[in-house]
Amino acid sequence: MTLAELSLEYRAHARALDLRIGQLEDSLERTGDGDTRCQLQERIRMLSIMLREARELAVLTERYYDRGYRRNAKYTI
Numbered sequence: 001m002t003l004a005e006l007s008l009e010y011r012a013h014a015r016a017l018d019l020r021i022g023q024l025e026d027s028l029e030r031t032g033d034g035d036t037r038c039q040l041q042e043r044i045r046m047l048s049i050m051l052r053e054a055r056e057l058a059v060l061t062e063r064y065y066d067r068g069y070r071r072n073a074k075y076t077i
Contacts, residue, residue: 003061010058017051 001009021044028040056072063069 003064007058007062010054010061014051014054014058017047017054021047021051 024040024044031037060071060075
């Protein structure tokens, strides 16, 4: 698998995460139970972190060989 193909996989993963976050946010708006709301908020928070990382990795793998591209320090050794 090439980095360009991997980038597409990360973007697809990000779209799926974004869709799920939207579904959970809709559920959160309809829910009145305090415990359920806390669980939904925590799940949304964790998925949001995963979404951000998937988007960052999509850009990194897409532009890895571009001259002048400044990589995110979080993903360098």
